[in-house]
Amino acid sequence: MFKIKQLLCIVLVAGSVLQAALSAPAAEKNAKALTDTIKTEQSGNRVENITTVLQHIPFANLEWVDETGGLSLSGTVPRRDVRFTIKRDEIVTKSELQLFYTPSPSLIPVRSQLNIYLNGVLQKSIPIKKEDLGKKVSEIIEFDSHIIRDQNQIHFEFIGHYTDYCENPVDTTIWLNISSQSILNLSKQHLHIANDLSSFPIPFFNVSNQQKSVLSVIFAETPDNNTLKAASVFASYGGVLTSWSGVDYPVFINELPASGNLVVFITNDKKPDFLKDYPNVKVPCIEMADVPGTQADKMLIISAPDTKGLVDASRALTQGNVLFNGPLSMVLELLETQKRKPYDAPKWIDTSKKVTFGSLTFYDKQLSSQGFTPSPIEVEMNLPPDLYFVNGSRVDVNLIYKYTKPMNIGLSQMRFIINDHLIRSYPLKPESETSHITENIPLLGGLSLFNKSKIDSSFLRPQNTLTFDFKYSMIFSSKVNECTTQLPIDNQVEIDPNSTIDFTDFYHFTKMPNLEIFWSSGYPFSIYADLQETAAIVNNPGDTSELNALFNTLARIGSQLGFPALNVEVLGNPSDDEIKNLSDYDLLVFGQVPLMLREDNNANVVLDATQQSINTSFNDSVPTHFNDEKKEVTMKIKQKNASGVGAFVSFMSPLNSNKTVVALISDSSEGMENIARNMIVNHGSSQTLGSVTVIKGDTSKSFDVGETYYIGDLPWYQRIYYILLDNPWFLMFLCLFCAVVFCILMYRFLRQIQKSRLKMQQLRKEQ
The missing domain is CATH 2.60.120.260 (Galactose-binding domain-like)
Structure with missing residues (x-):
């Protein structure tokens, strides 16, 4: 019996070995197939190896740091803070501060020290050495990267001593200066985040620091008016979100940018090649997806059955009418908001009340x-x-x-x-x-x-x-051999x-043209925060540089007002009939100024002056006054400049004396791109003044030419006062005239009284 059991065990073991031998090739084949699948996934749209980027942030660029003086610490101000931010889709793997500082030569070594904290955690305590007193010292402080978050604060604490007896904590010899030449070095990795719209505006807009956002705008083909309006509404909303950090919108037509996040506008019959297999939609939709062939870049797909639906999608997004949850959201209903009232921009104070x-x-x-x-x-x-x-x-x-x-x-x-x-x-x-x-x-x-x-x-x-x-x-105060410490x-x-x-007693009334207030506040387009009386004209909607300038300009105005341009009108290469219908609008023109707007004599004078300025570039011969003759003006300047020259032009609208035209023109696509770069809020040193400003690089020159006019509502008596204020001689003659009239009237009045009195006396005598 025992031998039979042994025999059965041997048979079972042999069978297991034989089964394993027979299944080995199949297992190897399955393992190979799994390996190939992994390799295929890694070689597709996602790449698992995340690149580390080293970023050098000058200390002067951090918040609360004086660009020239750095940070000054003393006995009275022993603590100072600086801030820096990290994007939510980034992770810091290594961080260090290359610190340059100069301690006072009067300090006691070792007892005096500088403590550096990151987010409340002490990172390093630096003793002030004898050989460092009064000299510029370099020190490397390695930060613990695990405690770095979105909003970060570096805290400096200075402990200074200058004597062993009767020390005055506010003595002027206690000081330490941290140089603005210090550098914060960050090794960062761009993370692949989930496609979830609940995190919007992350990662498309940078809302946590002063670093500008760059978001490419993609069209399948040359956009029509509805598509332009949809993109314009979205672009202005990006300006609201980024506020004073700024945003740039490079434009591509049926082309993917080399890198970076992007937004693409598509309809069922107009799709770029990289989205040609994107399914058709029945209602406007907003989707977040990976950019094909990139490691971590994202694209925001705004889709609709037709171009009118794109406008609805953009307006719904900017008004918060869409429930963002998951990768895809549908716009089932667009809730129309009331149009804005004049001067009610969220970032402006309300002048109708205290x-x-x-x-x-x-x-x-x-x-x-x-x-x-x-x-x-x-x-x-x-x-x-x-x-x-x-x-x-x-x-x-x-x-x-x-x-x-x-x-x-x-x-x-x-x-x-x-x-x-x-x-x-x-x-x-x-x-x-x-x-x-x-x-x-x-x-x-x-x-x-x-x-x-x-x-x-x-x-x-x-x-x-x-x-x-x-x-x-x-x-x-202190006396010899007596010392009372007072903290x-x-x-x-x-x-x-x-x-x-x-400000309730003030009127809205100003002299135009004035590019300075356009530059600082988007005026006069910003009278209505939703730009309901603004029409943007793009001469060539197929020119990506003009579209870039359009979107950057609307983003700038949105950041200055704190409200998106929900009701702006956008026209690409409009006909004369379309322009005639814009008499009730302030006009924002990009590229060549339409012929209908150049038929006015004043417009010709201003545009001709601008052409001469661009032709002379930045030579000393830039004209300051011009001939008032009506001239045929062609704003496509023949003379090209290597770096591109652009200009801002403002004049009274030929369609309505109460409206204004502001035109952004250039000598080339490079010049228009230069305008677009300067329009990014807080990221350009140029500024505009007068009625014409010519820009080359970051340098600008401004001058006045053309007729002046006034916008606003001012009572007649205030207008008289305004005229008298500018003409003191007229005021003097008016005063003399009033005095003479008053004297004549008083003379006649007194003569009448005298006659009445004499008549009464005569009647009494006769009685």
Whole structure:
């Protein structure tokens, strides 16, 4: 029996071995097939090896760093912070700070030190060595990359000592300067993120730092008017999202860019070659997908059955009518929003009522500060650019502020500054209450009634910075062989958010053309935040440089207003009949100015002046005045410039004397690309002034030519005052004329009284 069992076991083992031998080739074949599948996946659209990119960020480019002075630390200001941000689709594998600093030669070595923190975690403590005193020192600080997140803060703490006996913590010999030449080195990897629209606007727009966004715009073919409008609405929304960091929209027609994220507009019958197999849609859709053949780049596909549906998709996206969840969202219903009212841009203050300082803040605790010498409190205030200010205009301000009680010795004060101009300094009284004080601040002139004061408005601009700088005096004294250590405490200062500023008494009235306010505020197109009275004309919609300038311009205006151009009209190469229908619109022209707009004599003078300026490039012979003869103007300049020359031109619309034309023209595609680069907000040093500005590279020249006109609503008596203000001799003659008329009237009135009295006397005598 036992032998039979042994025999059965041997047979079973032999059978298992035989089965394994027979299945080995099949297993090897399956393993090979699996390996080939993995290789195929790796060689397809996704690449598993992520490239590391080394980024060098100059210290001067970090937030809160003075571009020239760097960071200055002292006994009174021993702590300073700087910030940097990382995109959400990036990961930092290695980070270090190449620090250059200069310590005071009066410091005691070793006891004096500099501590560096990253996001609250101490990274390195640097002792001040004897051989480093008074010299520029270099130090490498390696950061722990695991604690780096989207928003990061580098904190510098300076501990300075200059004597062993009776040390004054606010002595001026205690200082350390961190150079703006320091460099933050980051090794970053661009991660492949999931196709999920819930993360929008990430990764298409950079909303976390001041680095500009670059998003390519793709069309299947030369876009028609509806497609242009859809892309324009989307482009302006990108400007709103990126705010002052800026965004650039390179344009490609049926072509993929070399790298980077992109947005593509397609319809069922118009698809680029790389999306020719994309399924047809029945309703407007928005989808997030991988860019073919790239490692981590994403594309936003805006699709619709027809081009009108593309407009609906863009408007739904910008208005938040789409539920973003997963890779694909459908626009089932477009909720129409009411058109905007004049001058109600979200980034402009409301001039129809008193505005509180709390409504001007962007982050918590912006209206407070603390420290031995508190940092100035700054508030940004954007005004409509056409507010009518004249000599003697004043703005009502009701200011409430709180401050820690200052020392009885010395003078402490609060300085009120507008755009770096000192308006008024006011003493902080030691006997005042320390909790909160309501003060009536006389800024110019005497104290006004009803707890209000007046600010001279001559320093006001479309973009303004209001600064409240609290200065505390500190006095320390000591005697020989006697020393009392006194540790100064942090002072706390606050501006009450209920403080108000009032612009309700001002009219909207300004002289045109004025490219300066177009550059700073998008005026006059920005009168309506949704650009409902703006028409953009693209001379050649097949020219990608003109489309690039169009989208960058609308993004700039969107960032300045804080609202997308939902109702802008966009026309590509319009006919004369289409242009005639634009009499109620301000016109934004890209490329060659249409012939119908050049038939006006004033327009010809301005455009001819611009042509001469472009032809002479930036020679010393740039004309300052021009012949007023009507000339045939061709804006396709024959003379080409190697780097491209562009120009901004503004003149009164020939279709309506109350409307304005702003044209962006150039001598070549390179010149238009240069205009597009300069239109990126905060990423160009050029600026526009007058009625014509010529730009080459980052250099611009401006001059005035053509007729002037006025936009706005000003009562007749204010218009008379405006005329008299510019003509003092006329005012003098008018005063003399009024005096003569008054004297004549009074003479006749008195003569009439005299006759009546004499008549009464005569009647009495006869009785």
